[in-house]
Amino acid sequence: MGVAETRISQLQDRVAGLGVPASAWNAKNRAAAIERLQSMGLPAPRDEYWRFTDPKSLNAIEAPNAALFDPKETDVFDTVDGLEIVFVDGVFDAAASDDLSGLNMSIERLSDAEGQDAHWAAECYGTLEAIGQTPVQRPFAALNTAYATDGMLIHVTGKVEKPVNITYRHANETSDAILHHVIKLEEGAELTLLENGPAAARFNKSCEVFVADRATFHHVRTQGRDHERRAVTHIFADLGTESVFKSFTLTANGALTRNECVLRLNGDDATAHVAGASVGDGDFHHDDTVFITHDAVGCESRQVFKKVLRNGATGVFQGKILVKPDAQKTDGYQISQSLLLDDDSQFLAKPELEIYADDVACSHGSTSGAIDEEALFYLCSRGVPKDQATDLLTLAFLAEAVDEIESDTLSDLIVEKLEGWLERHRQ
Amino acid sequence: MLEIKNLQVSLAEEDKEILKGVDLTVEAGKVHAIMGPNGSGKSTLSYVLSGKDGYEVTGGSASLDGEDLLELEPEERAAAGLFLAFQYPVEIPGVGNMTFLRTAVNAQRKARGEDEMSAAEFLKVVRERAKTLKIDADMLKRPVNVGFSGGEKKRNEILQMAMLEPKMCILDETDSGLDVDAMKLVSEGVNALRDEDRGFLVITHYQRLLDHIKPDVVHIMANGRIVKTGGPELALEVEQNGYADILAEVA
Numbered sequence: 079m080g081v082a083e084t085r086i087s088q089l090q091d092r093v094a095g096l097g098v099p100a101s102a103w104n105a106k107n108r109a110a111a112i113e114r115l116q117s118m119g120l121p122a123p124r125d126e127y128w129r130f131t132d133p134k135s136l137n138a139i140e141a142p143n144a145a146l147f148d149p150k151e152t153d154v155f156d157t158v159d160g161l162e163i164v165f166v167d168g169v170f171d172a173a174a175s176d177d178l179s180g181l182n183m184s185i186e187r188l189s190d191a192e193g194q195d196a197h198w199a200a201e202c203y204g205t206l207e208a209i210g211q212t213p214v215q216r217p218f219a220a221l222n223t224a225y226a227t228d229g230m231l232i233h234v235t236g237k238v239e240k241p242v243n244i245t246y247r248h249a250n251e252t253s254d255a256i257l258h259h260v261i262k263l264e265e266g267a268e269l270t271l272l273e274n275g276p277a278a279a280r281f282n283k284s285c286e287v288f289v290a291d292r293a294t295f296h297h298v299r300t301q302g303r304d305h306e307r308r309a310v311t312h313i314f315a316d317l318g319t320e321s322v323f324k325s326f327t328l329t330a331n332g333a334l335t336r337n338e339c340v341l342r343l344n345g346d347d348a349t350a351h352v353a354g355a356s357v358g359d360g361d362f363h364h365d366d367t368v369f370i371t372h373d374a375v376g377c378e379s380r381q382v383f384k385k386v387l388r389n390g391a392t393g394v395f396q397g398k399i400l401v402k403p404d405a406q407k408t409d410g411y412q413i414s415q416s417l418l419l420d421d422d423s424q425f426l427a428k429p430e431l432e433i434y435a436d437d438v439a440c441s442h443g444s445t446s447g448a449i450d451e452e453a454l455f456y457l458c459s460r461g462v463p464k465d466q467a468t469d470l471l472t473l474a475f476l477a478e479a480v481d482e483i484e485s486d487t488l489s490d491l492i493v494e495k496l497e498g499w500l501e502r503h504r505q
Numbered sequence: 506m507l508e509i510k511n512l513q514v515s516l517a518e519e520d521k522e523i524l525k526g527v528d529l530t531v532e533a534g535k536v537h538a539i540m541g542p543n544g545s546g547k548s549t550l551s552y553v554l555s556g557k558d559g560y561e562v563t564g565g566s567a568s569l570d571g572e573d574l575l576e577l578e579p580e581e582r583a584a585a586g587l588f589l590a591f592q593y594p595v596e597i598p599g600v601g602n603m604t605f606l607r608t609a610v611n612a613q614r615k616a617r618g619e620d621e622m623s624a625a626e627f628l629k630v631v632r633e634r635a636k637t638l639k640i641d642a643d644m645l646k647r648p649v650n651v652g653f654s655g656g657e658k659k660r661n662e663i664l665q666m667a668m669l670e671p672k673m674c675i676l677d678e679t680d681s682g683l684d685v686d687a688m689k690l691v692s693e694g695v696n697a698l699r700d701e702d703r704g705f706l707v708i709t710h711y712q713r714l715l716d717h718i719k720p721d722v723v724h725i726m727a728n729g730r731i732v733k734t735g736g737p738e739l740a741l742e743v744e745q746n747g748y749a750d751i752l753a754e755v756a
Contacts, residue, residue: 451558456595457605459555460665461583461613470608474599474648 085119101192111223141254141280144306160243168255182236206314226258246277276302319345353482358391387423525729541726584616586672655682692717712744
């Protein structure tokens with residue numbers, strides 16, 4: 079059997095147990111995704127895009143067992159007044175969720191909507207994912223579009239004051255969840271999406287975001303602390319003229335996390351910021367893979383990724399800025415840094431710039447380093463105990479990523495979580 | 506207060522002896538100055554006393570009010586009342602000056618079994634002490650020493666000293682990089698802290714600083730030892746004749 083055949087037969091086994099929900103308006107989108115998936119097959123470790131992250135556990139037919147973890151503390155966004163939505167192992171928890179309604183938006187579950195005859199999401203579902211398959215294939219995103227069991231469809235027509243707050247709980251050691259959200263922001267609309275929690279033993283989540291002209295989308299998420307959980311997530315977003323997209327992710331623990339973010343700046347003067355702070359101790363593999371395409375004039379994009387790694391943890395960053403020939407006056411910035419707290423941890427980075435316009439400013443940098451001993455001694459000499467001083471310097475290292483969060487309330491909550499994690503993971 | 510006996514120190518990485526038996530006692534309420542040519546071991550002495558890595562004590566002792574300093578971690582030495590004003594204060598991006606000061610003050614209080622200072626109380630005290638050192642609100646908000654001028658960094662050191670209220674202050678070439686006005690400001694800050702319960706060890710190359718911070722005792726250090734001790738007139742002698750005469754005399 080050739081490589082291609084192996085991939086396809088592996089894929090057949092992988093999806094054999096998954097079902098495609100029947101839907102009048104979404105069947106064609108699901109079928110198209112299956113076709114895309116069939117043409118690419120599952121990723122293999124030798125694939126350039128999977129060089130640093132072994133897809134084995136994501137390819138496996140069964141989700142690898144993941145022990146439950148009770149942090150014995152409240153959820154990160156508990157104090158935020160939002161529209162609460164709860165999924166347990168990928169299954170909607172109606173009792174724990176608020177009524178699905180809000181001013182200036184329609185919000186409903188994918189599984190409810192698919193029973194209807196027609197839906198606004200018919201023109202959206204899977205479309206950004208399909209576009210995002212070139213020039214790099216993303217099989218797990220196609221798999222998600224094809225087989226997602228549920229998700230939220232949110233249509234935003236104006237400014238939504240309260241954030242939508244989705245909590246993903248993990249209650250079953252072998253759960254294998256696939257969720258797909260579609261968010262469509264009309265011209266001038268505003269929404270903040272919060273997400274938190276580990277979701278499942280293995281979680282495949284996609285989020286397609288359509289940001290129309292002058293619309294604003296803020297996204298802050300934390301990926302839960304369950305040590306053995308695995309997750310592959312995709313964010314696909316299209317940005318219109320003068321629109322704003324800002325996404326921040328905090329990842330603490332997790333045996334495997336692959337977060338892909340695929341953004342296209344299609345309207346002039348759009349702004350896209352994507353940032354991540356991840357902290358891992360021991361059996362931790364975290365991969366941020368970002369692809370930003372500038373296809374309009376005067377757009378700004380920032381990628382800020384910081385990783386704190388110890389006891390053999392691994393961090394991966396693959397980030398690309400593609401500037402199309404007509405995307406003049408592009409301002410692109412990309413930084414990926416790791417703080418290695420011991421000699422066993424590693425950081426693998428592949429920053430890429432591909433620029434076809436001549437009037438652009440793009441910068442990128444990637445570093446790996448240890449705690450600054452001079453700074454540490456300075457703090458200690460003032461009476462700050464060494465572990466506390468190390469935490470202070472570590473938080474300072476992460477600050478550039480956390481500062482990308484627009485809301486001070488939300489960034490304070492994130493810092494609080496980081497402080498807690500650092501305190502628990504002192505040497 | 507500070508008692509150093511026959512202190513011998515080598516670089517940990519290489520077999521190079523820097524301090525070859527330093528004897529020095531600083532009494533409470535007194536200001537001692539150490540002068541000496543480059544490479545005599547002055548800064549090494551300050552680093553070894555505050556606990557910096559990279560030095561190996563091969564003999565002798567150093568204690569503060571009877572407590573063996575060399576057995577303590579740097580933060581424990583600070584909590585015991587030792588303070589080093591750095592020759593080159595370290596820039597720490599991402600850590601706010603105010604956060605740093607408050608963390609340090611409360612860490613020391615905690616280590617000594619005292620109550621932490623409330624945010625309001627801390628703010629009041631820090632503002633008052635910053636004002637006398639001409640440190641504005643912006644400098645307090647900025648990350649520690651980042652983008653500070655040479656003079657601002659040294660004033661910031663003195664502010665930390667004023668907030669931490671140590672028993673024993675070591676000033677390592679605090680005059681380096683300062684213009685006349687800045688030196689005056691910094692010296693006034695130091696003089697305001699002079700107290701019968703507090704000792705000072707002022708390390709400097711030049712007599713200039715000692716015009717502002719008047720020492721009780723002046724030591725000349727050379728080649729890893731204190732080679733001569735005298736009153737303030739010793740500093741003047743150095744200023745006029747350099748070190749050559751003194752070194753020749755003790756050789």
